[in-house]
Amino acid sequence: MQPTVIAPSILSANFARLGEEVDNVLKAGADWVHFDVMDNHYVPNLTIGPLVCEALRKHGVTAPIDVHLMVEPVDRLVPDFAKAGATMISFHPEASRHVHRTVQLIKANGCQAGLVLNPATPIEVLDYVLDDLDMVLLMSVNPGFGGQAFIPSALDKLRRVRERIDRSGKAIRLEIDGGVKPENIAEIASAGADTFVAGSAIFSQPDYADVVRRMKDAVAAVR
Numbered sequence: 704m705q706p707t708v709i710a711p712s713i714l715s716a717n718f719a720r721l722g723e724e725v726d727n728v729l730k731a732g733a734d735w736v737h738f739d740v741m742d743n744h745y746v747p748n749l750t751i752g753p754l755v756c757e758a759l760r761k762h763g764v765t766a767p768i769d770v771h772l773m774v775e776p777v778d779r780l781v782p783d784f785a786k787a788g789a790t791m792i793s794f795h796p797e798a799s800r801h802v803h804r805t806v807q808l809i810k811a812n813g814c815q816a817g818l819v820l821n822p823a824t825p826i827e828v829l830d831y832v833l834d835d836l837d838m839v840l841l842m843s844v845n846p847g848f849g850g851q852a853f854i855p856s857a858l859d860k861l862r863r864v865r866e867r868i869d870r871s872g873k874a875i876r877l878e879i880d881g882g883v884k885p886e887n888i889a890e891i892a893s894a895g896a897d898t899f900v901a902g903s904a905i906f907s908q909p910d911y912a913d914v915v916r917r918m919k920d921a922v923a924a925v926r
């Protein structure tokens with residue numbers, strides 16, 4: 704299992720003060736920036752693109768930027784995000800006609816590649832591509848919005864994907880996204896996640912450091 708990472712989703716940050724929000728959450732102990740890209744086509748919401756990613760890099764953000772593409776089609780945005788400073792780029796298999804090709808495209812552009820499974824997407828989609836991935840991202844809500852409740856069936860799915868990753872012997876991260884908070888993160892970590900996206904649980908609180916610390920302590924207690 705990979706070292707624990709807390710990746711705050713900036714979807715729940717104050718966009719009017721985005722640079723400051725990202726600085727504050729990283730100073731608070733967060734490890735990555737989770738960057739949700741929505742296109743009002745693959746998902747019913749519209750958010751941010753490569754210009755904002757580039758702006759964060761120009762602002763001085765050096766932490767990994769974990770780009771989650773909820774867009775269809777995927778491929779034409781990959782080079783733009785790579786140039787804008789993305790560290791890893793994850794996408795949904797339903798949004799790419801050629802999943803293996805998209806994985807290779809992400810890597811050819813110098814980024815790490817992740818595949819995202821929606822709550823109802825079977826884990827068999829990982830067949831034939833798992834070994835090429837740097838990360839599997841399991842959605843524990845339906846994509847499109849922050850602040851939704853964690854879907855419990857994601858726990859069994861985490862256990863099953865963890866088994867597959869362990870069997871592969873590769874250093875593949877297992878990320879969980881949606882409804883993660885200090886109160887449920889221990890159970891989620893026990894099921895096999897090592898990388899935790901949290902938006903509303905962090906940005907709705909006045910003290911980001913306190914939430915990040917409580918999350919890390921809860922994970923450490925079960926790992």
Ligand SMILES: O=C(CO)[C@@H](O)[C@H](O)COP(=O)(O)O
Pocket residue numbers: 712714715737739771844845846847848849850851880881882883900901902903904
């Ligand atoms: O990708 C998404 C939603 O599509 C997530 O990253 C959410 O933004 C997480 O938000 P919380 O459930 O933690 O509030």
